[in-house]
Amino acid sequence: MKPGPVQPAKAPADTQSFGINYPQAANPRKPGRALVTGASTGIGWETVKQLTEAGWKVLATARREDRLAALAYETGCEAFAADLSEPTHVEALREWALADGGKVDAVVNNAGGALGMDSVLDADPERWQTMYDVNVLGALRVTKAFLPAMLANGGGDVLFVTSIAGHGTYPGGAGYTAAKHAEVMLPETLRLELVGKPVRIIEIAPGLVQTPEFSLNRLGDKSKAEAVYEGVDHPLIGADIARAIVWALSVPPHMNIDSMTIKPVEQASSTLKKRLEH
Numbered sequence: 001m002k003p004g005p006v007q008p009a010k011a012p013a014d015t016q017s018f019g020i021n022y023p024q025a026a027n028p029r030k031p032g033r034a035l036v037t038g039a040s041t042g043i044g045w046e047t048v049k050q051l052t053e054a055g056w057k058v059l060a061t062a063r064r065e066d067r068l069a070a071l072a073y074e075t076g077c078e079a080f081a082a083d084l085s086e087p088t089h090v091e092a093l094r095e096w097a098l099a100d101g102g103k104v105d106a107v108v109n110n111a112g113g114a115l116g117m118d119s120v121l122d123a124d125p126e127r128w129q130t131m132y133d134v135n136v137l138g139a140l141r142v143t144k145a146f147l148p149a150m151l152a153n154g155g156g157d158v159l160f161v162t163s164i165a166g167h168g169t170y171p172g173g174a175g176y177t178a179a180k181h182a183e184v185m186l187p188e189t190l191r192l193e194l195v196g197k198p199v200r201i202i203e204i205a206p207g208l209v210q211t212p213e214f215s216l217n218r219l220g221d222k223s224k225a226e227a228v229y230e231g232v233d234h235p236l237i238g239a240d241i242a243r244a245i246v247w248a249l250s251v252p253p254h255m256n257i258d259s260m261t262i263k264p265v266e267q268a269s270s271t272l273k274k275r276l277e278h
Contacts, residue, residue: 025252026252026253026254026255027252028250028251028252029249029250029251029252029253031051031054031055031056031057031250032056032057032103032105032106032156033056033057033058033059033102033103033104033105033106034051034056034057034058034059034104034105034106034107034108034249035058035059035061035097035104035106035107035108035142035146036048036051036058036059036060036061036108036110037061037062037084037107037108037109037110037111037138037139037142038062038110038111038112038161039060039061039062039067039068039071039077039079039110040062040063040064040067040068040071041062041067041211041212041213042209042211042212042213042214042238043110043161043206043209043211043238043241043242043245044060044062044108044110044111044238045067045071045238046237046238046239046241046242047108047110047238047241047242047245047246048060048071048075048077049071049074049075049242050239050242050243050245050246051242051245051246051249052075052076052077054246054250056106056249057078058075058077058078059077059078059079059080059097059104060072060075060077060078060079060080061079061080061081061082061084061093062081062082062111063081063082063083064081065081068080068081080092080093080096080097084111084134084138084141084142085133085134085137085138087141090141090142090145091145093142093145094145094146097146098146098149103149103150103153104146104149104150104156105150105156105157106156106157106158106159106249107142107143107146107147107150107156107157107158107159108159108161108245108249109138109139109142109143109158109159109160109161110161111134111138111139111142112134112135112138112139112161112163112179112180112183113131113134113135113214113217113218114131114165114175114176114214114217114218115127115130115131115175115176115217115218116175116218116219117172117173117218117219118172118174118175119171119172119174120174123174123175124175127175128175128178128179131175131176131178131179132178132179132182134179135179135180135182135183136179136182136183136186139160139183139186140186143158143186143190146158147199150199151197151199154198155197155198155199155200156198156199156200157199157200157201157202157249158187158190158199158200158201158202159202159203159204159245159248159249160183160184160186160187160201160202160203160204161204161206161241161245162180162183162184162187162203162204162205163176163180163205163206163207164205164206164207164261164263164269164270165177165180165181165270166180166181166183166184166205167181167184167205167261168269168270169270170270170271171271173270176218184203184205187201187202187203187258187259188203191256191258198253200253200255200256200257201256201258202248202249202256202257202258202259202260203258203259203260204241204244204245204248204257204259204260204262205259205260205261205262206236206241206262206263207236207261207262207263207264207267207270208228208229208232208235208236208263208264208267208273209235209236209237209238209240209241210229210235210236210237211237211238215228215229231266231273231274231275232264232266232267232273232274232275233266233275233276234264234265234266234276235264235266235267236262236263236264240262241262244260244262248260
């Protein structure tokens with residue numbers, strides 16, 4: 001051959017003639033009924049909004065009843081107040097969601113959070129325990145509560161919103177990164193344990209996401225929370241991660257988005273950020 005421009009053909013190609021036969025493209029997954037935890041703010045709030053807009057029936061859960069009531073008014077979702085650190089609350093959530101033959105086709109384990117920036121030497125074990133409970137055991141309890149019925153009903157999706165903190169570390173972050181590393185092991189292990197079963201195990205790992213409360217809850221001071229996002233002009237927001245969640249749940253059923261890392265363009269790692277050059 002010689003290098004050069006190529007003109008369009010006069011008829012379409014039969015791509016099946018290129019080599020061995022292959023399946024036809026599959027249709028996207030149809031919207032079903034999804035449970036979203038940590039729905040009272042940030043990524044969870046935006047995920048409920050975008051899932052309902054995409055045609056899903058959404059069950060939203062969090063601790064704050066007033067926020068859930070507002071979210072239900074705005075989106076038409078069903079809401080259930082629960083503290084996922086309390087096993088009896090998770091059981092009540094399961095009974096409510098599955099009552100009268102109801103089924104949950106997708107679980108979005110989004111609830112989580114960070115507390116403080118302790119060094120290892122100055123670590124507060126109680127804060128570490130709280131982060132482990134919220135990020136790891138909460139997701140474990142919810143997954144255990146809904147996975148058996150999901151398997152019995154022909155399958156579904158279990159999605160974990162983790163963090164790039166589950167794939168690295170940084171000074172002052174050992175408590176949070178330890179919890180997130182542990183949480184990452186849930187989808188990694190479940191995917192091995194459930195291979196051959198019709199359940200997709202998905203991880204979405206966000207980087208720097210500016211939400212109303214994450215850094216405020218972590219640092220306890222508004223000015224310190226706002227300073228986290230200095231150094232970048234365009235951090236991610238909750239709606240960006242929600243868009244990825246909706247997409248991951250909507251791809252054809254034979255596709256599994258094992259793990260998706262999402263960072264703003266201006267972030268290279270947990271510790272390296274730089275504004276775009278203009």
